[in-house]
Amino acid sequence: MSERGADVAVAGAGVIGSAVAYYAALRGLRVVVFDAPRPGQATTASAAGLWPVGESLGFGCSLIFYRAMRGAGRRAIAGSALPEPFLDFALRSNAMFPALAEELRARTGVDIELDPSSLVYALASDEDERTARALLSRPCHASGAVERLSAPRLRRLVPWLSPLVRSGLLFRGEDQVNPYRFAAALRQAARALGARFLVDEPATRIVLARGRVAAVESARRRVPCGAVVNAAGAWSAQVGRLAGVTLPVRPVRGQLLCTEPLPGRLGPAVTTSDVYVVQKAHGEALIGSTVEQAGFDAGVTPEAMSALAAAAVRALPALARVRVKRCWAGLRAGTPDQLPILGAVSGVRGYLNACHYRKGILNAPLTGLSLAQVLCGEEPEASLEPFALARFGGGVRPRTARAAR
């Protein structure tokens, strides 16, 4: 069944797809979003510490990732710090949150629970010290946002820390949000601006004509449109294939534990080299996370439950008596260099990538805004060039390039 057309179709109603829909609708574009609820969707599985500096410098999730890869005997990017353009992008996106939170509250009444906080990296061994020195030695304009903490100061800040922790690094301005509420607020605001969300209706076909997107189909309908944004997260490769685009994206599982409300305030979020602990608005703590390749299996394993619990108790012994309410896993959109894949692809006009690996929540505002600008033919707020699919070289061979000839 063919129906009224749209200016842009978005595949995926997670936080990225919803942000694209919101900013596109804000610019007056007619938006339709295809979505299929699947177990493991990373938006709802995420811990949502924003952490632009810590992450970009290679701490937090990055460091856990690096250790996991090295433990598995895989080659990992040296030091695991992410390059300057990513840090730039992350900081600018992070800076959008306070105003966006107010904007979304005014439009929808939803409080995204933006919690101004900070992140502490707790160092407990010589190796931790060496890693910290190496990561901080890299010239980086955000290094100023990092402060070394002596043991006594560290303990005043996070009284629950283990006596084995010798010192720490404090990353200021590392906030957090409620990921589900954030995505829901974007969705509701987009809907109020006229965007249509097709729940339980994944995109099954992208129709190309003369090397350009002409329509997107689901099992139920065909929507003529001039552009499609691939925001399918861990399922990005599958959606890319519909347009003949090969994306080097694989699901990377992250398991998390959620506790009952803690008996007090933890203070800043705490990360060590093998676990992070974040307290959320309702007092519960999220403990994460693993980095594993398990296909699309979004289950949890006893090994991970035990390892995460042990690492959390090592860092914060007082947590030993806190009870775990539930464990779950999310599937991240794993890319070979850990960087996002954003923007246009040569050979398929109207097709845009919007694929983030670990920092999708943090980068959703700037990604949504920049892609909406590209869709309107404007210069994007942030350059998407460093994140183009083209950086992976010859792997991309859109079938349309040939079809168009």
Add this chain to the structure above:
Amino acid sequence: MTAPARGPVVVIGAGPAGVAAAEAAVEAGAPCALLDEGPPTAAWAGLPASLRRRVDARWRAAALAVWADRRVLLRQGRRTLLLGARGVVVATGANDLSVPWPGWTLQGVLPSREALRAPAALEGRGLVIGVAPFALETALRLRRRGARLAAVAFVGPRPSAEQRLFLWGDEADAAAELARAGVTLLESTAMIEAIGERGQVVAAAVAPARESDWMPRSTERRLVRADYVVCAYGPVPEAALCRAAGCRAADEPASGWAPRVDERLETSVPGLFCAGAAAGSRGLGLARAHGREAGAAAAGRALTRLRRLWPGRAACDAAYAPRPGLWAAATPATVVCPCEGVSLQALRAEAAREPGRDIAALKLATRVGMGECQGRRCGPAARALCGAWAAGTFGARPPARPVELGALARMEEA
């Protein structure tokens, strides 16, 4: 057959189904570990000592999770153990169906299982409210333990002798015995609200209800003085372990979620069996028969094909499954999820915000079902009350019971 001959058969839950499963497993020659969260049960005491000796019974041992590779995570005393099993039988029974009406969270309002587990008779005069066979059985058992009951109020027809035998394993005419003891029987009567003073229930407003759909006529309400109110609306399968293990759902669960099982009681996960009330079946006789079948099959020996089920079973299930009127007493201000304090109007407002979502989305938005009980108490009610706007049931994630981080950290393979 996919079950390798290693490890014991692990039976979770030592009620009638679980004990029958353990018995069948050892008779089939398999080692068997029987776990239960509580102390030794009546069903266990009924097993001959010669068989009891052959079962590795572990009391106060809570199963936290079961995986598709037949590993069972359990908390026993201070230890957290990961047991490899050749087959797993989940026989965790059922919880009470909770029906929210104004005042259902007052002190003194309690589900039947809690009332029957209480070590001594409850203080003062009580009211039992619910659906006929469950309310009558609960009232009879409370009465036999010395409780003073003002009345039993119920919807649904009185169970026949055959139904009583099927459901309770006992033909005793509860209604007649209660009437002889001076307990008022209020037939076709439903709860409107519980009335409290300083947070404690003191009376209940009840009203006649239509037999077809149990819809109460709230204009004809009457007051019953009661120091406590026991709710017996029927069972909800305790199926969190099966659900978290990835078992497929039964087609038409009467209330809540139950796993789909085949004639050997095997779920869609090979080697994982589910028997008794946990699988959504009712009745003591059926629990025992299913338990035996599941225990033998888990041990690798298919017993006999299950005898043809009692032909009156479907009619019995249909007569006492929840009907729409059960949910009619809830007002907008009524709290549906007591753990997180989520009211019916909060759920409706959230559902109206974004139509077309499922109940999992409502959970993330309102926190309904996110508390200590993980949706066991509010799940069926949320489903019934929100079903018009949000489909589905709550998911289940490990652990099935909250467990300390320190205990998880000390996990041992056994």
